[in-house]
Amino acid sequence: MTASQDIEILNIEEAAALLGVSVKTFNKVLRSEDIPARKIGREWKFSRQALIDWVGGGRSSDFYREDRARLSESTQRNGS
Structure with missing residues (x-):
């Protein structure tokens, strides 16, 4: 286990690195999502375990179902 893996409370850069994405992403x-987090002053703080649990609790089928629903709503608004 590295020193960074010992840290239980992460800042935004560490949380992004944990998930393997850029800070921008x-x-x-x-x-856009309901990520478990707290804003303390000007900084976001994340629990390492809560982020792992959040990722583990997601289902790709939910994501694609939401995409299909948005596409359907958009098509209906545009009259297509």
Whole structure:
């Protein structure tokens, strides 16, 4: 286990690294998803285990179902 794996509370850079994405991508997900987090002052803080549990609790079928629903709504609004 490395020193960074010992840390239980992560900042945004560490949380993005844990998930293997850029900070920019992580910020997009932070805004659009219900990621377990707390904002303390100006900084976001994340529990390592809560992020792992959040990723593990997701289902790709839910994501694709949401995409299909958005596409259907968009098509209906545009009259197609």
